[in-house]
Amino acid sequence: MPTVGDLLRYVLPVGTVPGSASTSLASCPVWPPDAFAAAATLVERSACYTRDRYSGRGLPRGSGARWSPYFGLEYLARTDAAGARWRSEMRVPDEAQKAWETIVAGETDPIGPETSDAVADAAIELLAIADEACEGIGFAPEHPSPITSFVLEEHLRFVSRTAAASVGAIPDVRVSLCIAVPHDRACVQPKSRAAQVGCAMRALSHHVALLPAKHEIETRWMVGDLDRAQGPFNLLCVPFPYRMRGDAIEAGPLVQGASGAGHFRVKQTWLPEKDKDRVAFVADLVRELVRVSEREVGQVHGVVLPELALDSPTVRGVAKELAKLPSLELFIAGTSAIYPKSGAPRNLVFASLLEGGEVRTHWWQSKHHRWRLDEGQIRRYHLGHTLDPARRWWEDIDVDDRQLSLYVFRPDASIAVLVCEDLARIDPVQPVLRAMGPSLVIAVLMDGPQLDRRWPGRYAGALADDPGSSVLTLTSLGMMERSVMPGETEPRQVALWKDASGQARELSLPRGAHGLVLSLDASREERWTLDGRTDRGRTVRLSLGAVRAVAHPSPPAWLSA
Incomplete structure (x- = not known):
């Protein structure tokens, strides 16, 4: 059975001091995300956080103590103060080093139920101290610390691509905060x-999340220009x-074997036949809708189109045109x-950050699961002329290279985007999505009416409950x-x-309108971790402040037909 020592050497193969010739584990990692990774991995693998001694109910009678020290006021004050010192001084506090030494001293402990209470106590305390040290990390906090400033600089350097990574810098700050x-x-x-x-x-943790190694899914965290982040976010x-x-x-080839299933592909027949006409076709539409929206809300900060609305060359060109809107x-x-x-089709979401008249950076995120059309859907969407209702038809796309990207668009607030089925399927995106807890999840769909009683409402409600994100789904009128x-x-x-209030808003497009502009208001709420630590009201909650329908002022013939 793997031991605590085996786990530490696996997580920290070069030791706790990056760049050193020694692989020693004697000292606690000086970089808080590294310490968090080691402690949190031990806590997760041993499942020690589920033990009754951490329930807050106190110790059994006859134990010699009336109350467990976990998680009492002394523990909360100690972890908070130690994390604050680590955050401001960039030096491992004595409390963290003591916890680390206790963990290393128990290196022969098996990982699991046999992990000693002493090692479990130390791992949970180190996790908490490192988490507190990371307060504000990945954002642009009002009161920056050396840690948050360093990470923000790493993000901005990556986006601007103006500097190579220096010795000791985070290898890829988008993928992980860890150095060692x-x-x-x-x-x-x-x-x-x-x-x-849930337990x-x-x-x-409040500030950082432990995620799996980047095999099955890779997460990316990106920070935009928050100097423009004022007031409601108009989308x-x-x-x-x-x-x-x-x-x-259209129908594609049948699957080899006894299942009798087939593949289908989506052809974007709604776009002009000539590639050179497509960018102007879409950009002109969106630009006019933005201008009309600005007369209603002052500024439009974001634009979103549904699943498979565009193709790859068109979306890049449209992004360049929309970047000209200030x-x-x-x-x-x-x-x-x-x-x-593979040469196979991909169903993706494209996202770009726009600034100064140009596309500052962009990213792609592939759909993780194929759409399956069954008999009911084939009949509902009137596709029986091209797909045999007696068969099951799978979307013909490549689902390799799975990623989930989050973008910081307002102080302490982030957005994640999902593509249709990924809202409903659990693996691999849901565990990491819940761990990172985005403020807003946008799901772009190719689907029917967005009713709370249908599947988008059910699965949006699950994310609104845990981790408490606000969720927006959008489908095409076509x-x-x-x-x-x-x-x-x-x-x-x-x-x-749908948001954490539990209420759903079905957003209808009036006849003659071509878009909806949503004003999203941000407020603060207090949250607590499982061990009772507060975030001091730092968490951002997004609510739907207003919805307005907008119409093209002079719709072209194809739009008014």
Whole structure:
């Protein structure tokens, strides 16, 4: 059975001092995310945080003590003060070193139920101290510390690509905050909120999250220009395409074997046939909707289009055009591409940070799960002319190289984007999403009406409960209209908003309108970790302050037809 020593040597293969010739584990890692990675991995692997001694109910009668020291007022004061000193002085506090020495002294302990209480106590305390030392990390806090300033500088250097990584710098700050812990052993990322329900690792920390090694899924954390972050965040939702012909979905080859399933592909027949016309076609539409929206809300900060709205060349060109709009910070769109590794189609979300008239940086995130069309969906979306309802049809896409990206768009607030099925499927994205706790999750869909009683409402509600994120889903009007029988009233609920209040808002697009502009208001709320530590009201909660419908002032023939 692996021991505590085996785990420490695995997580810290070069020792606790990066760049040193020694691989000694005698001293506590000086970089708090490294110490957090080691302690949190031990706590997780041993599952010691579930022990009854940490329940807060006190010790059994006859134990010689009336109350457990975990997690009492003395513990809370000690971990808070030690973390604050580590944060400000960039020196390992005595409390952290003592906890580390206790862990190392128990290196022969098996990992699991046999891990001693002394080692478990020390691991949990070191986790808490390192977490407190990381307060504000990954953001641009009002009162920066040496740690937060260093990490922010690393992020901005990466985005600007103006400097190579220096000796001792974080190897890839987007993927993990660790320096001594390799990415293929464990990753540590900033987080926006601690879960308030359940007895889980993600409820043990406020500021950083322990994530799996970057094998099955790679997480990325990015920071934008927060100097422009003032007031509500106004987000323009464009449910494009507005119409979808029946030939937009075509049958592909059948699966080899007895299942009788087949593959299908989505053809973006709503875009102009000539590639050179596509950028202007989309950019002109969005630009006009932004201008109309600005008359309503003053500034538009973000634009989002649904799943597969654009293709890869078009989305890049549209981003460059939209970057010329001075107030726009963020452009998100579902898109398609061909994956160079396999030559197969990809279903992705494209996101770009816009600043100073240009695309400052951009990223792609592939869909993690294939859409399966069954008989009910084939009939509901009137696709029986191209897909045999007696078969199951799987989306023909490559799902390799899974990633999840989070973007800091306001002080202490982050956004994550999911593509359709990834909202509903648990693995691999949901565990890391819940651990990092984004303030806002946007799910771009190719789906029917966004009703609270349908599947998007159910799964959005799960994230609104744990970790407490606000969730926005957006589908295209074209796909939604395909779910209607001739003569029936057409649904118009293109979007759904759900947050921790438990209430859902179905957002309808009025006839004659071409977009919805949402004003998202930020407020602060206090959260606690499983061991009783407060975040002092630092957590940002986003609420839907206003929704306005906007229409193109002079719609072209294709839009008004």
